[in-house]
Amino acid sequence: MIPAQYNAKDVEQKWYNYWMKNDYFTSKPDHRKPYTIVIPPPNVTGILHMGHMLNNTIQDVLIRRARLKGFNACWVPGTDHASIATEAKVVAKLKSEGINKNDLSREEFLKHAWDWTEKYGGTILEQLKQLGCSCDWSRTKFTMDPDMSASVIHSFVDLYNKGMIYRGYRMVNWDPEAKTTLSDEEVIYEERNGKLYHLRYQIEGSNEYVTIATTRPETILGDTAICIHPEDERYQHLRGKKAIVPICNRVIPIIFDDYVDPEFGTGCLKVTPAHDVNDKELGERHQLEIIDIFNEDASLNSFGLHYAGKDRFVVRDEIAVELESIGALVKTENHINKVGTSERTKAVIEPRLSDQWFLRMDELVKPAIKAVLETEEVKLYPSRFNNTYRHWLENIRDWNISRQLWWGQQIPAYYYGDGKEDFVVAETAEKALELAKVKTGDANLTASDLRQDDDALDTWFSSWLWPIAVFGGILDPNNEDYKYYYPTNDLVTGPDILFFWVARMIIAGYEYAEAKPFTNVYLTGLVRDKLGRKMSKSLGNSPDPLDLIERFGADGVRVGLLLSASAGNDILFDEELCQQGKAFANKIWNAFRLIKGWEVADIPQPEASKVAIEWYEAKLQHTLVEIEDNFDKYRISDALMAIYKLFWDDFCSWFLEMIKPGYQQPIDRTTFDKAIAILEANLKLLHPFMPFLTEEIWQHIKERSAEDALIIAQWPKAAAYDAKMVADFDFATEVISGIRTIRKDKNIPFKDSIDLKVVNKEKASTVFDAIVAKLGNVGAIEYVNDKVDGALSYRVKSNEYFIPITGNIDVAAEIEKLATELEYTKGFLKSVQAKLSNEKFVAGAPEKVIEMERKKEADALAKIATLEASLSGLK
16 A cells, blocks of 8 residues: 555664665675775764765765665765864863863873763764764774874884874964864964054153054063064164063063064064964074963963962053053053964964974875876866865965873874973883883883873874775785775765865875775865755754654655755755655655556557657766766756756656556556556656655565665666757757646647647658657647638747637737737837837846847747737637
């Protein structure tokens, strides 16, 4: 029994369980060609948002299509440990329980972190199942799995031994909220309104002052010099002199360096080597003292004097008041400047000197530049992102890979002394001890003499190995899975992590596999609301994906997202599109019920049905070419739209009408069987986009074994087709539309048969005459040489069509109606032509406006000709 309504809730869990039970998602190496995707791993404790929905729908479309095309399809799912985000959540949870992270040992904290991960982790993967994602769940990976962590540690040791990882005392980007360093790429610069403070520094031993402008008056407490350009004539008398820093009264040297721009401000620069990267370089050149005034949370330390313990921004306001009270603040001005913020926590970044681990990038990056920008071994879709990729990689700096966190892979460096070089790097503590004994020459060293580096590795340093490590390629490059599945085929991700993740995976691929990690990178846009705003909780414009699935069904939501998504462009999401997807599902369901409701009999096949089948098979092949071309270009939305139109317009609106038996009449078996075969071909094309609906209909068509499920059916094969027949049908639809218009305008009921006489100036094909006759209820079609008097008429291109008037039409009333319409149209034409003959209008109006007026003129002339011909035929 086929239900009267399609109910997604009754269907989705049923078929997902069926697919899982029969292992359709599971992939093992075999004789077939592999098609592989690795999921961009979401944060382990994250929940599904609209970006995930879009990204994973596209991946599922690709993997399901590959499965239907006979590939050994393997989609590897997994999650990322997300060091900064996860540690922040665990720290906040502990704080709410009255526990301070600093009071815990590393082991105690990690136990809390693992408890949190086990409680909340993996939720997002379960949510992806509700969307219909056909991942090989037996291959699910987590970036902190023992083998994944071992791969990361192995990689670190390998790169260190190659001389590519080094430890350096550098100015780094410090996130005072997460209390860790960030790489340059994790810093987002934004313009903010601030102030420029003009401060006076007294010259030691005189009543003279120099004025210096700064946006950060709190940092004067770390000043260790004033710098002036060596050729600045205004200050030559200050050579060898010193200045006094206000408030702290520190005496500092006045130095001269051509780094200073004498045209900028007063030409004097305060130098704070601990808190600015350029000042640090000045400090090194001039051997200046380095005074760090900040704690790790960006509050001031003891060098902040009476401001110690206060936040930097609080101090900024308070110190300005104090500077003004002592006469050291000359003036303040409003000022817009670029401020670096943390991509993760949004905190304002603090430049900070610190010992960190870095990966040299200058040589590593070369194969990745070549692969995308020269050989195109890896292609980005859309290709405009090549410029972004080029800019990042050609300006790459060494990668700061250490993070002051505990959640993550602990850096495998082991210290045995206080010296800068008193450490060894090894994959295990046991190996480290052996190396330390050799390096020190001390055979009596014990494990307790070694201390492992406290820092963890940057999360991206684990995920850059993702396509290799998920198949065990780092630890065992000769294993069967790795050799079979790598390199993968397609990567679907957002352009916001093109550098963080995509470029680094390409770099790692050539370093460890000497091969690209994937061939194609499909970059989706951001999902925005229908007003173009970025979705956020604060705006309340981000719908709950699971709520959408509940209301519109997973297939409806998938279609809604994809109808609005083109590669690389932002998606303006509107729930109406999900409603459209749901309506599409209902349309298909009703079409299926219509077919299954027909009585079948062994009777001759009508000519109209024979022609309809020939046409639809050609149209399907024609559309298949379009679909394949769109997939080749990663125009997934266009591929869906081609299938949507094929199903809705060609199949439902035309084909079914052409073959539909008369009222209470049976359909012939030949046509019915062909209609079912055509429906099955349509379902195969639609399955990657709407998996649940299509499997439900497929299984309702007839009893099927597990081997005959739609999910593993065969994608329609491309074949030669009659392109002329496809084009000729488009002409025939206009003929049919003309008949329908006259029936509607003249109130001629469809049950009343009419005759049609044709002047075939276009030499149009007569193949579809049987279709025209059926859909227009035409008793006879006659081809004539001249126009027919006493008939209603219309045109299709240069062809003329005449419907002889029967007793049902009041000729006099029709003549009056046509005459009125003709008079109106002539008046309209006159007004348009008056505009076009006005030289001032033509000279001043935009080209598009003029084009529109000319089209109006052409349409009016054509309509006048048709009306005059109709009147002539009636008189």
